Amino acid sequence: MNSVSHKQFCLSQDDLWEIRNKIYHSQGDGFFLFKGFVEHKFTEHLVNYWSRSLDPPQTHTLFPGKENAFYPGCPCYYKHGRSTGLKIFYNPLWSNRHEVVSNEIATSIIHLRSQIEGKAFTREIVPHIGQRCVIPRLIITRNGQNILAPHTDYGLDEPDPKNIDLARVQATLFLSQIDLDYAGSGFVFTKNDGTKIHCERELGIVPGDLLIWRYNNQHEIDDISCSDDQVGFVRMLFPPEVITRKGGNSSVMESVKYFLRKVKRKFF
Amino acid sequence: MERDKLFKLIDLHLEEKAGVPSNRELMWESLGDWQMDSLKKLGLLPDHKLLDVGCGPLRFGTYAISYLTEGNYFGVEVWEPYMKLGQRILEEFKITKQYTMRIDRDFDYEVFDEKFEFAIAQSVVTHLSVHQIDKLLKTLKKVMKSGGVFLFTYINNRFPYSVYYEMEEPMITPCNLDNSFFEELEKKYQVKFEKYPKGLERHPTGQAVASLTF
Numbered sequence: 001m002n003s004v005s006h007k008q009f010c011l012s013q014d015d016l017w018e019i020r021n022k023i024y025h026s027q028g029d030g031f032f033l034f035k036g037f038v039e040h041k042f043t044e045h046l047v048n049y050w051s052r053s054l055d056p057p058q059t060h061t062l063f064p065g066k067e068n069a070f071y072p073g074c075p076c077y078y079k080h081g082r083s084t085g086l087k088i089f090y091n092p093l094w095s096n097r098h099e100v101v102s103n104e105i106a107t108s109i110i111h112l113r114s115q116i117e118g119k120a121f122t123r124e125i126v127p128h129i130g131q132r133c134v135i136p137r138l139i140i141t142r143n144g145q146n147i148l149a150p151h152t153d154y155g156l157d158e159p160d161p162k163n164i165d166l167a168r169v170q171a172t173l174f175l176s177q178i179d180l181d182y183a184g185s186g187f188v189f190t191k192n193d194g195t196k197i198h199c200e201r202e203l204g205i206v207p208g209d210l211l212i213w214r215y216n217n218q219h220e221i222d223d224i225s226c227s228d229d230q231v232g233f234v235r236m237l238f239p240p241e242v243i244t245r246k247g248g249n250s251s252v253m254e255s256v257k258y259f260l261r262k263v264k265r266k267f268f
Numbered sequence: 269m270e271r272d273k274l275f276k277l278i279d280l281h282l283e284e285k286a287g288v289p290s291n292r293e294l295m296w297e298s299l300g301d302w303q304m305d306s307l308k309k310l311g312l313l314p315d316h317k318l319l320d321v322g323c324g325p326l327r328f329g330t331y332a333i334s335y336l337t338e339g340n341y342f343g344v345e346v347w348e349p350y351m352k353l354g355q356r357i358l359e360e361f362k363i364t365k366q367y368t369m370r371i372d373r374d375f376d377y378e379v380f381d382e383k384f385e386f387a388i389a390q391s392v393v394t395h396l397s398v399h400q401i402d403k404l405l406k407t408l409k410k411v412m413k414s415g416g417v418f419l420f421t422y423i424n425n426r427f428p429y430s431v432y433y434e435m436e437e438p439m440i441t442p443c444n445l446d447n448s449f450f451e452e453l454e455k456k457y458q459v460k461f462e463k464y465p466k467g468l469e470r471h472p473t474g475q476a477v478a479s480l481t482f
C-alpha cells in the first residue's frame with residue numbers, strides 16, 4: 001500500500017477493498033491516509049508557486065460566487081480575504097494551463113478517488129451542463145475562527161434527495177505542516193463511530209500526505225493561525241461542482257427542444 | 269428504511285466485496301415494494317414460479333421468496349459477489365425458505381428445467397444491448413408458460429450508452445426502444461407487448477415499464 005503515489009495510483013483489488021472497508025464500513029474509520037502520496041519536491045513546488053510566486057490577477061479571475069461560476073470553458077478563479085489572508089484558487093483542468101504540476105497531481109487523485117467510489121474516472125473531469133465536474137481547489141488559510149462550520153455533504157440529510165450519494169469521498173492533499181507552518185485545530189473529522197479526530201496531529205500528517213475521507217461524515221475546521229513568516233494551512237481539495245450554462249440561463253429554444261425530446265421518448 | 273438497516277446492508281456489500289454504497293441500498297424498499305405490488309396486480313400468486321432476471325443480491329428476492337411457496341423463486345445474476353451476498357442478506361432478513369440463484373452470463377435459463385408464470389427484469393433491460401434483448405426474449409420464449417408475463421423496466425435512449433458497472437463490468441444500454449421495436453418483437457416471438465400495464469404505479473426511478481405476455 002505504501003507504493004501508492006501520484007505516479008502510481010492504480011489499486012490492486014485487495015488494496016481497494018481494504019481501503020473501501022476502512023472508509024465505508026460502520027466499523028471502519030471513515031477515512032484512509034496515503035502517506036507520502038506526493039514527494040517533498042512537489043509539495044515545495046506547489047507551495048512556492050501558489051503561495052509565494054503567483055500574483056493571482058495575472059492568471060485568475062476574481063471568483064464571482066458559486067452560483068453559475070462553473071461552466072464549460074470557464075476561467076480559473078481566485079478569492080482573497082484581505083483581513084484573514086485567505087486565498088482560494090479554483091483551477092478547472094481546462095483552464096489551468098499555467099501550473100501543470102497541480103493538474104497532474106489532481107488528475108492522479110481524481111483517478112484514485114474514482115476507483116474507491118467505483119465510478120468511472122472520466123465521468124467528472126469533463127464539464128457537462130447539469131452534471132458535476134471536479135474543479136480542483138487550492139486553499140491557503142492563514143488566520144481565523146470557525147473557518148469551516150461542522151457540516152456533511154451528500155448525506156441522508158441532503159434537502160434534495162438527488163444529492164444523496166453515500167459513496168462520495170473527498171480528498172485532502174496536505175501541503176504544509178501543522179505546528180510548523182500554522183497552528184490551530186487543523187482539519188477535524190468525525191469518524192464512522194461518531195468520535196472526532198484532529199487529523200494532522202493524531203495521524204501525524206506531513207506535507208505530501210493524502211487523506212481520503214467519507215464526504216457524508218461531519219467535518220470542520222475550528223481555527224487556524226499563523227505569523228507573517230509562516231505559510232499557513234495549504235491544501236488541495238477536489239470538489240465535484242455543478243456545471244451550468246455560461247450565465248446560468250438556458251435559452252427558450254433549448255427548453256422547448258428539451259420538452260419535445262421528453263415527449264418523444266415517452267410516446268414514440 | 270431505518271438507518272441501522274441501511275448501514276447494515278452497506279456493511280454486508282463491503283464484506284462480500286460486492287459494491288460501495290449506492291442506490292441499491294437507498295432505494296431498497298421503494299423498488300422492492302413497487303416490484304411486489306406490480307407483480308401482484310398482474311396476477312402473481314404464491315404458487316406461481318417466478319424468474320428474477322438480474323436479481324442482484326436478492327433485494328427483490330427478500331420480498332418474493334417470502335411471498336412465494338418454498339422453492340418457487342429463481343434468480344439469475346451476472347455479478348458473482350451477489351451470490352454470497354444474497355445468502356447473507358436473506359440471513360439478515362431471517363428468510364429461511366428455499367430458493368434458487370445462479371450466476372449466468374448467457375441467458376441460459378433452461379438449466380432450471382422449469383416453466384415460469386412470471387419473470388421480472390428490474391433495471392436490467394436498461395443495461396442490455398439490443399442484441400442481448402433479443403437473446404433474452406429467445407430464452408424466455410422457451411421457459412415461460414403460455415400466458416406467462418414478463419415485466420420489465422427500460423429507458424428509450426436515442427443512442428447506445430456504455431456503463432462501467434462498479435468499474436468492473438462493461439455494459440451497453442440499448443437505444444431506439446420505440447413502439448416499432450416492440451412490434452417487431454411481438455411478431456418475432458408471438459408475444460403481446462403492453463407499455464405501462466394498466467393499474468401499475470409509476471416506477472420509482474421514472475423508468476418506462478412494460479410487459480410481454482407469452
